[in-house]
Amino acid sequence: MATTMTRARPPLAGRSAAPAARRRPGDRRVSGYLFVLPALAVYAVFILYPLVQSVYLSLTDWDGARPHKRFIGLGNFDRLVHDSLFWRALGHNLIWVVLGTAAAMAVSLLLAMLVWSRPRGFTLFRTVYFMPQILPAIIVGIVWSWIYSPAFGILDRGLSAVGLGSWSHGWLGDPDFALYAVLVASVWATVGLAFVIFTAALHNVDQDLLDAARVDGAGAWQRFRHVVVPQLSSAVTLVTVLLLVHGFQAFDHVWIMTKGGPDNSTQLLATYTYQKAFMENEVGYGAAISLVLTVLSLVVSLAVVRLRERGER
Amino acid sequence: MNNGRRTAPGPSRRDFLRLSGAAGAALGLSACGFGRTGGGGTALKVWDQFTTSPQNEAVRKVYDLYRRSGGFTIDRTTQPGDQMATVGKTALASGTGPDVIYYEVGKGNAGVLAEAGLLRPLDDLAAKYGWLKKITPFAAREARLDGKLYGLPNETETTVLFYNKTLIDKAGLTVPKTFDELLDFCARAKAKKYVPIAYGQADVYPCWWAFSLMANNIVGGRAMGDLIFDGRGSWNTPQMRQAIQLFFVDLVKAGGFIDDLNSLHGPDAQSMFLAGKALMNINGTWAVGAVEKGLKGQEVGIMPMPSIDGGDRVYPAGTGSAYYISARSKHADEAGRFLDSLYQPEALRVWVEQGKIFPPVPFDPSGWTLSSLQKQALTAAQNGGGDATRDLGYSVNHGKAAPGFLNAMTSGFQAVVQGRKTPARQADDLQKAWEKGL
Numbered sequence: 001m002a003t004t005m006t007r008a009r010p011p012l013a014g015r016s017a018a019p020a021a022r023r024r025p026g027d028r029r030v031s032g033y034l035f036v037l038p039a040l041a042v043y044a045v046f047i048l049y050p051l052v053q054s055v056y057l058s059l060t061d062w063d064g065a066r067p068h069k070r071f072i073g074l075g076n077f078d079r080l081v082h083d084s085l086f087w088r089a090l091g092h093n094l095i096w097v098v099l100g101t102a103a104a105m106a107v108s109l110l111l112a113m114l115v116w117s118r119p120r121g122f123t124l125f126r127t128v129y130f131m132p133q134i135l136p137a138i139i140v141g142i143v144w145s146w147i148y149s150p151a152f153g154i155l156d157r158g159l160s161a162v163g164l165g166s167w168s169h170g171w172l173g174d175p176d177f178a179l180y181a182v183l184v185a186s187v188w189a190t191v192g193l194a195f196v197i198f199t200a201a202l203h204n205v206d207q208d209l210l211d212a213a214r215v216d217g218a219g220a221w222q223r224f225r226h227v228v229v230p231q232l233s234s235a236v237t238l239v240t241v242l243l244l245v246h247g248f249q250a251f252d253h254v255w256i257m258t259k260g261g262p263d264n265s266t267q268l269l270a271t272y273t274y275q276k277a278f279m280e281n282e283v284g285y286g287a288a289i290s291l292v293l294t295v296l297s298l299v300v301s302l303a304v305v306r307l308r309e310r311g312e313r
Numbered sequence: 314m315n316n317g318r319r320t321a322p323g324p325s326r327r328d329f330l331r332l333s334g335a336a337g338a339a340l341g342l343s344a345c346g347f348g349r350t351g352g353g354g355t356a357l358k359v360w361d362q363f364t365t366s367p368q369n370e371a372v373r374k375v376y377d378l379y380r381r382s383g384g385f386t387i388d389r390t391t392q393p394g395d396q397m398a399t400v401g402k403t404a405l406a407s408g409t410g411p412d413v414i415y416y417e418v419g420k421g422n423a424g425v426l427a428e429a430g431l432l433r434p435l436d437d438l439a440a441k442y443g444w445l446k447k448i449t450p451f452a453a454r455e456a457r458l459d460g461k462l463y464g465l466p467n468e469t470e471t472t473v474l475f476y477n478k479t480l481i482d483k484a485g486l487t488v489p490k491t492f493d494e495l496l497d498f499c500a501r502a503k504a505k506k507y508v509p510i511a512y513g514q515a516d517v518y519p520c521w522w523a524f525s526l527m528a529n530n531i532v533g534g535r536a537m538g539d540l541i542f543d544g545r546g547s548w549n550t551p552q553m554r555q556a557i558q559l560f561f562v563d564l565v566k567a568g569g570f571i572d573d574l575n576s577l578h579g580p581d582a583q584s585m586f587l588a589g590k591a592l593m594n595i596n597g598t599w600a601v602g603a604v605e606k607g608l609k610g611q612e613v614g615i616m617p618m619p620s621i622d623g624g625d626r627v628y629p630a631g632t633g634s635a636y637y638i639s640a641r642s643k644h645a646d647e648a649g650r651f652l653d654s655l656y657q658p659e660a661l662r663v664w665v666e667q668g669k670i671f672p673p674v675p676f677d678p679s680g681w682t683l684s685s686l687q688k689q690a691l692t693a694a695q696n697g698g699g700d701a702t703r704d705l706g707y708s709v710n711h712g713k714a715a716p717g718f719l720n721a722m723t724s725g726f727q728a729v730v731q732g733r734k735t736p737a738r739q740a741d742d743l744q745k746a747w748e749k750g751l
Binding site for chain 2: 063150264278
């Protein structure tokens, strides 16, 4: 920040201004640091310190209660490698991230395109599409559990009402369907933010380019693919990174709806972390799983940003 | 600025310092407790799990009885059990937590806190107040860890089958007494479009109840106690395999439950029973209040699992949670007095009559206002309806059951119902998880 400010300062006009000028940069630097300090302190206390603590805990076999933490080196990570449930949870996470990101991206972009021309009722549509985003996860989880309920769920009743009763299912109770059923609820809840970002980005799409493409005979799909999408690249990057990180951190909807079951078929790394650390009193092992999750999120997010930047060049 | 461009006027350094000073003062005041609410006098911090009605109201009255008897002011915090398990541990370890905490019993729960030295042994207080002469032996067994008494159990929980006699009569069926009769009952009830037994295992715990009912009937209450509390016996015996086979395979095939029982949550199963869609419900005596309220005017009864091969019918019992005193409490003596007040006659009446909770101590309920269902539940809790040594057993999720064993039950029984695992393999997996947790 200080460097930027110094660069922005124009050359001084005269020699008489020199003493004041020498004093000002220092003053501004101090002020700058003081302004940054609270945010830095918050970041250090709530992000850096817990991260360092997590690393430390992952090297211990602490149960969350004992006053002393026994150092076991990389023992937890060695155990991770041989833990079949960890790999299963990781596989579920990958499905979740890939499918969840693609679905949320596609749906939100489609919705944004539909209201791009600001049709009548635009504000209502925007509110309705965004609303799931502001609902607490617990509400989303409970409502979707009701929708899927085999006893009184609206989904199975709806299917029966239209003659598709044979499709009725215990959606959250079947290990083959449960992960996807929860994912649908999660996508529904996360589409709102991506929709708003795409809606804002679409307002900046150059209409002249679109008109030129139309004059040149480009069809709707070609205009979308070659004119609109390139102008949304920053928004696409932002949304992708947000959805990826959100996907890796997925916990709440799964925990509320299935608690990782049935038969661990919806177990994700975050739910497995919680289970180990807080239900089975293996805080050290839970910290090791959470670190893997953190590293994965970071690596994938950085990779996406780098790929995008390279594409833009 | 002399460069001809105006910059937005920001706060001066002095403004910043003023702001920082104000923020610091606010922080300091809040740290000193400025703005906190609460009564005067010395307070005893009590954390419990009675979040629902009517227990919540009853507990408030019981605590008030203690305070009116000259006790400290109670600074009460209520949290659901799973939240208590995570927050309670941290709070006790920090030294700023409660003086008294109502926490789940068992090796994987309060046992972890006791091993970490966060709980105060109660043997001296038990001797002073004579608690061990009052509480039932099984309750004392629940609260003991490595030979020391750490907790004071407060409720006897019995796992039962609720049955709606009114609805069963209407359906032209009779309440089954043997397991073969139960299989037949299920098939006939299903044909009449009733759900025979409202039971779902989407949540982690209902399968523990079901397995407890089956295993106690087949193995016997005493043997179950030896296995669960002393580790004598094993989970992969032919009897245990039979218990798994009969409930999670045969009863499922006989149409005993809804088709997708793995996706039905425990509360939803109970709602199904209360809505009159199901004839029976696997639950516990803790649900008596809700059942009475939901099925007003209907004849409802409780019973253990029907007899298997002519064996005894055993109620699995346990004491979900117990009151513990923090090792760091500065008011341990007063906390002891508080615990003793919970068993005083006046308090017992409130627990039973209003809270529908049955403390594991002898008491004479004559003259108390109890419903028929409450009386049945009380009898089940006190002696299993007959001889306590024969008719009262133990819940499989208590004693030495570690969290890994509990998880093995939940995920394993879900897999058995799905046909992805055989009862024999599940029994072996339970034994492995049990040994690992010891």
